Amino acid sequence: MYPKMTVHLSRIEHNASFVCDLAAKKGVRITGVVKSSDNYSNSYQAIAEAMKRGGVSSIADSRMKTIERMREMGVEDHILLLRIPQMWELPKVVEFANASLQSDPGTLAAVEEEAAKQGKIHEVILMNDLGDLREGIFDPQIFHETAVWIEKELPHLRLLGIGTNLGCYGSIVPDKTNLSLLVERARSIEKAIGRELEIVSGGGTSTLPMLLDDTLPEGINHLRVGEGILLGRDLNTIWKLPFDKLRMDTYVVEAQIIEVEDKPSYPIGRIFVDAFGNTPEYTDIGMRTRALVAIGKRDIGSHDALFPLDESILVVGGSSDHLILDITDCASPLSVGDVVSFLPNYQALVNCIESSDVTIVHQLD
Numbered sequence: 001m002y003p004k005m006t007v008h009l010s011r012i013e014h015n016a017s018f019v020c021d022l023a024a025k026k027g028v029r030i031t032g033v034v035k036s037s038d039n040y041s042n043s044y045q046a047i048a049e050a051m052k053r054g055g056v057s058s059i060a061d062s063r064m065k066t067i068e069r070m071r072e073m074g075v076e077d078h079i080l081l082l083r084i085p086q087m088w089e090l091p092k093v094v095e096f097a098n099a100s101l102q103s104d105p106g107t108l109a110a111v112e113e114e115a116a117k118q119g120k121i122h123e124v125i126l127m128n129d130l131g132d133l134r135e136g137i138f139d140p141q142i143f144h145e146t147a148v149w150i151e152k153e154l155p156h157l158r159l160l161g162i163g164t165n166l167g168c169y170g171s172i173v174p175d176k177t178n179l180s181l182l183v184e185r186a187r188s189i190e191k192a193i194g195r196e197l198e199i200v201s202g203g204g205t206s207t208l209p210m211l212l213d214d215t216l217p218e219g220i221n222h223l224r225v226g227e228g229i230l231l232g233r234d235l236n237t238i239w240k241l242p243f244d245k246l247r248m249d250t251y252v253v254e255a256q257i258i259e260v261e262d263k264p265s266y267p268i269g270r271i272f273v274d275a276f277g278n279t280p281e282y283t284d285i286g287m288r289t290r291a292l293v294a295i296g297k298r299d300i301g302s303h304d305a306l307f308p309l310d311e312s313i314l315v316v317g318g319s320s321d322h323l324i325l326d327i328t329d330c331a332s333p334l335s336v337g338d339v340v341s342f343l344p345n346y347q348a349l350v351n352c353i354e355s356s357d358v359t360i361v362h363q364l365d
């Protein structure tokens with residue numbers, strides 16, 4: 001059945017072990033971020049297992065629903081909830097997650113109450129916003145005081161450590177300046193509470209370049225890595241850094257050709273808006289051989305989120321249910337019924353996982 005996405009588990013394991021080995025040399029532990037919500041197969045469990053074989057110290061996801069499902073499937077590892085929790089889901093947070101990222105005092109007080117009720121100790125990583133402006137306490141003094149308050153006043157919470165998130169909303173690059181601030185703040189919290197913090201968490205995939213060029217400030221001892229392990233794509237193709245040891249063919253998407261026709265490259269008639277209300281631009285490069293493939297924006301988010309394995313094939317566009325390829329320069333002739341293989345970026349990966357139309361298969365190689 002197509003469209004199909006094959007998850008190559010040993011390639012994910014390879015990426016996890018590359019990242020974990022690189023990190024271990026600098027005394028940094030890696031939490032593997034699963035962040036995909038596949039309700040149709042046992043993805044999380046299989047991927048969590050592959051990441052663990054590669055050496056990650058724990059597993060994380062942004063959604064409680066995923067974490068609950070992982071527990072149902074028998075994942076017994078230490079699980080960290082990445083998105084600051086919603087008030088209504090706190091009973092589940094305490095029941096299913098070992099630890100969570102936090103920033104709001106009201107939420108923290110409610111987690112304390114819930115943990116007391118369930119007779120549990122819940123671990124907390126308090127988030128500090130260093131300028132990316134998504135989650136985390138911004139004011140350094142309030143951040144410090146909140147950390148000390150958790151330690152001293154909330155007996156059912158354990159302050160596991162502190163962390164920050166960069167490169168998400170504000171597109172801020174992790175560097176010596178911002179991450180040294182986090183280490184400084186960790187040291188002053190440690191002084192105030194009279195013990196060491198287990199975790200000083202310096203971000204995700206976008207912090208990995210600092211491990212490669214050895215600029216990560218001493219004291220950052222933990223990263224939460226998703227894309228860099230799952231796809232290994234951004235560091236190579238966007239950052240253009242020498243991360244060529246990461247495999248980018250961890251997920252392969254296949255879709256079937258439903259039409260092959262020679263057509264003009266420039267649409268005929270009055271151009272208005274496409275199916276999504278956008279006004280695209282078209283370039284007239286004459287007649288081309290085009291293949292129509294049965295996968296669309298509903299499955300991949302955007303047509304430029306899929307990259308044909310055969311680089312002589314060009315993706316020219318798409319709509320909800322179709323992808324349009326230019327196969328004029330393709331070495332092997334393609335016809336209706338043939339299957340084309342693509343590598344997804346993170347957007348396409350997440351969409352494929354959520355698309356009920358995409359069949360997901362796991363392969364050990």
Ligand SMILES: *Cc1c(COP(=O)(O)O)cnc(C)c1O
Binds near residue numbers: 101165
């Ligand atoms: C998604 C997420 C990560 C992982 O990010 P990658 O760029 O995929 O490594 C880490 N931390 C938080 C808080 C996240 O939401």
